[in-house]
């Protein structure tokens with residue numbers, strides 16, 4: 001298969017690209033190396049990809065690039081590129097979210113709507129589309145009411161995928177990721193911040209009382225689900241991808257403490273606008289159609305992430 005991975009230098013896109021190459025596929029990877037976080041980390045994420053003979057890297061912005069140049073021969077698109085992050089999506093920066101998440105997705109869908117050989121268009125959606133819920137688990141069929149501007153843009157992009165499927169038959173499949181973690185996790189995400197602070201002996205700042213819960217999902221389980229969606233995902237469908245490790249943040253911190261091997265100093269801060277108290281996925285649809293069975297326990301996934309952090313600190317990329 002020849003695949004296009006957008007956002008290939010990011011956390012999830014780089015793992016996905018590596019797995020595709022390992023499986024013998026050809027990959028065109030596009031990434032603008034945006035400055036949402038330090039582009040040195042993104043360049044580091046690309047190091048195993050760039051020398052690979054079946055990988056072509058295009059540094060470009062999806063809102064500007066000539067897509068006709070990228071698409072010939074592409075059979076599957078994994079659209080991971082986005083401006084992520086809930087907390088930064090308020091105020092003036094909302095424009096960036098509209099550009100990277102809505103406009104870029106619409107531009108890509110327009111470019112592929114008459115592509116005959118496209119087998120699947122996989123969209124990286126988000127659990128943030130659900131918003132604050134009164135009961136768990138979150139089901140794909142329930143009403144979405146995002147609680148952050150970021151969530152609004154991800155829902156708009158997901159809806160665009162659905163309507164290009166309904167009107168033009170674009171074989172779009174949306175995957176709603178629930179808090180992904182593992183090596184290369186973005187610097188704005190909780191475990192990344194906690195591990196880095198823990199390793200350096202700095203205090204860990206958490207928003208709220210630590211009783212918020214998340215359905216953490218290990219990155220390789222997300223990657224496996226993307227490959228399964230390319231092979232077996234039903235066009236027009238939306239699938240929750242939650243790791244099944246639903247846990248209170250304060251309990252996750254205890255596991256982290258054990259893995260880092262040092263007592264963590266925790267400082268509580270005010271809850272941030274846009275954050276929800278809990279997430280939890282109903283993954284029956286993904287299990288049925290994609291064979292989704294997330295297999296990585298939190299303690300094991302965190303150990304792998306800590307090892308990556310230690311390596312990045314040694315290389316002087318993180319401190």
Ligand SMILES: NC(=O)c1ccc[n+]([C@@H]2O[C@H](COP(=O)([O-])OP(=O)(O)OC[C@H]3O[C@@H](n4cnc5c(N)ncnc54)[C@H](O)[C@@H]3O)[C@@H](O)[C@H]2O)c1
Nearest residue numbers: 007010011012031032033034061062081082124126177180
């Ligand atoms: N990490 C999570 O827990 C999580 C949860 C839910 C959904 N998601 C979604 O998964 C996808 C990947 O997330 P991530 O955590 O790997 O983020 P990331 O920021 O590490 O990766 C996204 C990449 O997209 C690139 N990019 C952004 N706009 C671009 C544009 N216009 N043109 C080209 N490249 C562009 C960025 O430079 C970056 O490298 C995103 O769509 C995100 O919304 C992630």
